[in-house]
Amino acid sequence: QQGMIKPASFNRFTGRVNLTTEANRWLTFSTSTVVSQSRDNGVTDNASVARGGVVLSALETPPTVARYNADGTIGYNTLTGWENPLGAILGSYNHNLNHRIVSNIGADVRLAKGLVFKSRFGIDYGDNTSTYFLDPFLTIYGRQTEGQQSRDQTHNLTWLSEQTLNYTADWGKSHFEALAGWTAQDSHTTGTYISGSFLQQQYRLLPWDQSYLRDSIKQPGTTSVDEWALVSYLGRITYNYNDRYLFQANLRSDQSSKFGRGNRVATFPSFSAGWRLSQEDFMKQFRAISDLKIRAGWGQNGNQEGIGSYSYLPLSNIDAKTGAVTAATIAPASLTWETSTQTDIGVDATLWDGRLTFSGDYYFKKTKNILVNIPLPSQAGFATAPVNAASMQNVGEEFYISSRNLDKGDLTWTTSLNLSFNQNKILTIGEGIKFMNAYGSVYTRGNSIALVQGYGLGEFYGYVADGVDPQTGHQLYKTKDGKTSDNPAPSDRVLMGNAQPKFVYGLTNDLSYKHFNLSVFIQGSQGNKIFNAGRLEAEAMVNSANQSAAVLNRWQKPGDITNMPGVSMDGSTNNSLISTRFLENGSYLRFKTITLSYDFPTEMISKIGLRNLSVYVSGNNLITITKYKGFDPEVNSYGSADNSNDNRNISLGLDNGAYPQAKMVLFGLNLGLK
Numbered sequence: 001q002q003g004m005i006k007p008a009s010f011n012r013f014t015g016r017v018n019l020t021t022e023a024n025r026w027l028t029f030s031t032s033t034v035v036s037q038s039r040d041n042g043v044t045d046n047a048s049v050a051r052g053g054v055v056l057s058a059l060e061t062p063p064t065v066a067r068y069n070a071d072g073t074i075g076y077n078t079l080t081g082w083e084n085p086l087g088a089i090l091g092s093y094n095h096n097l098n099h100r101i102v103s104n105i106g107a108d109v110r111l112a113k114g115l116v117f118k119s120r121f122g123i124d125y126g127d128n129t130s131t132y133f134l135d136p137f138l139t140i141y142g143r144q145t146e147g148q149q150s151r152d153q154t155h156n157l158t159w160l161s162e163q164t165l166n167y168t169a170d171w172g173k174s175h176f177e178a179l180a181g182w183t184a185q186d187s188h189t190t191g192t193y194i195s196g197s198f199l200q201q202q203y204r205l206l207p208w209d210q211s212y213l214r215d216s217i218k219q220p221g222t223t224s225v226d227e228w229a230l231v232s233y234l235g236r237i238t239y240n241y242n243d244r245y246l247f248q249a250n251l252r253s254d255q256s257s258k259f260g261r262g263n264r265v266a267t268f269p270s271f272s273a274g275w276r277l278s279q280e281d282f283m284k285q286f287r288a289i290s291d292l293k294i295r296a297g298w299g300q301n302g303n304q305e306g307i308g309s310y311s312y313l314p315l316s317n318i319d320a321k322t323g324a325v326t327a328a329t330i331a332p333a334s335l336t337w338e339t340s341t342q343t344d345i346g347v348d349a350t351l352w353d354g355r356l357t358f359s360g361d362y363y364f365k366k367t368k369n370i371l372v373n374i375p376l377p378s379q380a381g382f383a384t385a386p387v388n389a390a391s392m393q394n395v396g397e398e399f400y401i402s403s404r405n406l407d408k409g410d411l412t413w414t415t416s417l418n419l420s421f422n423q424n425k426i427l428t429i430g431e432g433i434k435f436m437n438a439y440g441s442v443y444t445r446g447n448s449i450a451l452v453q454g455y456g457l458g459e460f461y462g463y464v465a466d467g468v469d470p471q472t473g474h475q476l477y478k479t480k481d482g483k484t485s486d487n488p489a490p491s492d493r494v495l496m497g498n499a500q501p502k503f504v505y506g507l508t509n510d511l512s513y514k515h516f517n518l519s520v521f522i523q524g525s526q527g528n529k530i531f532n533a534g535r536l537e538a539e540a541m542v543n544s545a546n547q548s549a550a551v552l553n554r555w556q557k558p559g560d561i562t563n564m565p566g567v568s569m570d571g572s573t574n575n576s577l578i579s580t581r582f583l584e585n586g587s588y589l590r591f592k593t594i595t596l597s598y599d600f601p602t603e604m605i606s607k608i609g610l611r612n613l614s615v616y617v618s619g620n621n622l623i624t625i626t627k628y629k630g631f632d633p634e635v636n637s638y639g640s641a642d643n644s645n646d647n648r649n650i651s652l653g654l655d656n657g658a659y660p661q662a663k664m665v666l667f668g669l670n671l672g673l674k
Helices: 054-060 086-090 140-145 208-213 533-538 549-553 602-608 645-650
Strands: 009-024 027-041 092-112 115-134 148-171 174-197 222-241 245-256 265-276 289-303 316-318 325-327 338-351 356-375 384-408 411-428 435-442 446-452 459-462 465-468 475-478 494-498 503-513 516-526 529-532 583-585 588-599 610-626 664-673
Touching: 054 086, 054 533, 115 140, 245 289, 265 338, 494 529, 529 533, 602 610
Parallel strands: none
Antiparallel strands: 009 027, 027 092, 092 115, 115 148, 148 174, 174 222, 222 245, 245 265, 265 289, 289 338, 316 325, 338 356, 356 384, 384 411, 411 503, 435 446, 446 459, 459 494, 465 475, 503 516, 516 588, 529 583, 588 610, 610 664
16 A cells, blocks of 8 residues: 555555364364564654654745755755755655564363363564665755664564363353463563664665665664563353343452562452343333343453563663663662553343344543653652552443334345543642643644643643734733733643543444445544644744745734734744644544445355355545544544653644545455355
């Protein structure tokens, strides 16, 4: 697949094998293996023009800048020193090659009536190679460093062993199930990284994908080893009386190598119960109700993701040249499991013989011991320290409705709706800490997102824009004393809005007539905010970068009445601070997928040895209804796995020139052999 922006591309090959063999009446073997290879070429996005972001560079490069200079180098803006987008597109090479094998083997041994021993073992092996090359001729930075190269190789092997004993029995109207088991998991990762610059002349013209072969003045190479293990013991009991009264209890004990010896073991219980009222005699008078069940549950679970394998150990750096040893990390011995406790109450109902189905849930979830990097005083020698200090709660409702609208002969029409509400609140951050403005960096403007006790994740923090001074053309901001200023103090900043939606929804309609099928999936989000940092740059007017058409309405002379400030003649960014001016409504409704297919009649395809045959055309992201002015309302510049957990989980709703989703039309064919 070719990307919308050159040279972005993605290619993947996948092979899958599933086998099940019943050796005899008491022994069954199964195995599955998936092999894949993917190649992708990346482009720099989620970055300002000065940092090489292709999306914003395409918007902000003045049309007067030449594509190429007379000597063949990339054209650039002489006033800013920034190159046109071709500098990021053609001047560098960023290639990733990934191989992965996921394989599982299992055996079921029937030891006695109702008693089965299940053994499973699986591996997940990944090999990833990332190669980067910066051309020594085309770009300014490439000429300054006479070219750059790097190669990063990572190998990971994770294995998982699961051994469980399962018992099932029926006594009259009672059904009983029990499970006891043990699981073990180990992950081992090794990596090597080498980089260099000032490439020697004779190696500069090698193909880009051989950049690792070039000789250069190299930086010291690095190697890394990371390993963690998890051992769990688990048990489960399920009881069902006449499919009317339902009960389940679970107990799990986990031991993780990611914590110190005194904190490695944690136990997590859970319970749930259900009552199918529709089975009771007093419900028979309600003929419209086909099925009705109420349920409730309480449980705990633990989380070790986001915690480094050696975070509990004080690590050191060793200088490759001098051998000097310096402390690299500060390691609180108290690091432990993050624990979530959740209570859930729900109801399931089916009406009119399945014509209408409804499911509703209310949940209350509280998470404690969340790992957060707490700021330290300067004399500590470290900027932050990881501490299990934060706590958070989520309260919400989830609803699912499905209806069979039409079912007449060859014509059927069904609809399903998902609707989710969630209220997120930070209960504590750390001892004596109620506020941290350390997330969502915007180039030269500071951080746009704060962590605030009593508020949700993704809280935007900045100034309240209050129009333009008609005499000076300066942007005005509200101050804490109720006045306005074109040079506000940091203390005038306030919480501006939140990136989390009030609710999200999905609506699916499936229509079938004879052999034709039409499926339309709509999804949406309501009530969330997006900070449009790309628009901030495109309306800043602080340099010679190209600006959006909106600046045509800028202030130009005393007396002009407008909401667009004038040009900053001294390069000051005061007219484009992080403020409500660039905070936008992120609500949207999107036709996510529309698929039309045709299933060939069985009597037609059976003659050519086929079990089934269908052709389809599908469109993705074809229509989006939104007031957001950026490219894509489904944006999160810090949402990729390349960012730290803090950025992914806290820096929500920030558009820093992100690569947008594409509109796609797909044609396909599905067939099955007899």
